Amino acid sequence: MGNLLFPLAVFFAAIFTNNILLTNYLGMCSFLSVSKELETSAGLGIAVTFVMAVTTALNWLAYEYLLVPFNLEYLRFIVFIIVIAAFVQLIEMIIERYSEGLYFSLGIFLPLITVNCAILGASLFMVIREYSFMTSFFFGLGSGLGWLMAIMAMAGIRVRLKTAKIPYGLEGAGIALIIAGFMAMAFMGFNGMITIS
């Protein structure tokens, strides 16, 4: 029984059957506001994926080697947030230093990512489900890719809706939520594709 099989199952589950946005509702705010354009959605999605993958791994290490040995699990909220905020701050400084272009296009997203509930949520789920290091990393990566996929799909649909007539009450957030609802239903069709047992 490959040690790699479970992390891979979790990886695919995080993208399709347990999509962090469409099944667990995390990361909605930036999802609803940014998904109007394809390019910005892609940019944000990639940034989220990167941060999610790395911070899940870092937080796992912090949890296992810092919090658990000293019985400080209840401090995990504080520690995880510090790790995420510090990491994003670090990335921002690196990008600012080495790539003007990237900073210009991606820079505004970085503060948005710090407060993206999906990123903190991924780390919290990893703790609740007691994932191993490998699994946590793949879970973070998969969750990020799932989020990216959802926001890209949403952007694709919304771009097409630009020329459609939408009732005043539904403009903006309303129609985005309805689209998200249908997407969530569609993703429910993936149920059972992957069973983790």
Place this chain on the structure above:
Amino acid sequence: MKSQSFYAKRINPIIFMVAVTVVCILLTAALHLSTLELVQENERFFLWRSVLDAGGITHEGTPASVNDLYKKYVTQEDNHYLIKTDDGVTRFVFATEGPGLWGIISIMVGFEDDLKTLSGVSIVSQNETPGLGARIEEPWFTAQFVGKQGPFRLVEEGTSSMADEIDAITGATRTSESFRNIMNRLKVEDGNSVGRN
């Protein structure tokens, strides 16, 4: 002059952040430690209540009643709980767990003397979807196991008739399947050993 502003720009924020962090951690730690005993009592209450439920012993649901009955009828052995009622009935309760949809589902499973017929099942902890998977905690779900024998098969909610059929929860297919898997994996050899497939 210039070095002073350098100092202020880089170091001050760090000092401020550390100060705020320390205050927050102290507050949190203080609250945590002051409620620690209460939390542990709650956890023990849940555990003992589950053992009694799985062992088919009725109680009033209050901590007092649970504590009394537990101390009266239950002895904790190596890997199981031994129950001897006033009527001379012996039951064995085993703790087992497995992955659910969102996290680990921990349950207590009680067997009659023959180690095949179930005396009860009780959920110790679960993290499933509220209103759907979390319904495994509802009395009707766990009660249906009483008197039945594994390995179990899932049938549509409300249609079970045979001794190895279990009603699934409508809309919570995967949690139901996970639960069935946990139940079927529990392997009881004799009163002293338990293994998992």
Place this chain on the structure above:
Amino acid sequence: MAKSKLKKTFLDPLGKDNPVFVQILGICSTLAVTNKLDNTMVMVLGVMFTTALSSWTLSIMRKWIPSRIRMMVETMVIATYVIIVDIALKAYYPEMWKQLGPYVGLIITNCIVMGRVEAFALQNKPFLSLVDGLASGMGYAYVLLIIAFFRELLGTGTLWGYQILGSWWTSWAIMIMPPGGFFMLAIFIWVVREAFIKEENNG
């Protein structure tokens, strides 16, 4: 003069400037917990508590926070209040705590809390910020409770766990699942915008 500002600070988040259906904040938790009324109640009380006190605390600190680490400090203070809620629930309402799972922790990243701090508390006096935080929490609360009312009723036929609709009602299970949450919120926003805000804009 001050009194009317107080009144405005309190009333705006309840209607005109509602965090959920006008500012579109705090959506994650809106969707996640509104499939049962009792979960929702605990969640909104937690958010009200956190938003009010975080706004108040950060408003007091506002003159000393270095701008570079502003967000980290905000998050730290908010996180601490949330942990207080978490520990309190765990100790005094353990059954409820078990049900809310990771969502209590997610009050931290609930955009409403952070949003109010950034938009109001950092530029206003403590007491006013407290009122704003409280009102924002209340604005959030009633929206969620209404949505939860419909989702639980239509989804399981119960209200607060008590069976209301008899067995003649086939539950719309979709209501308590993720898509139901999205649709209910969209409908809510639609109704409110058509009925109230459109009038205001036209009149």
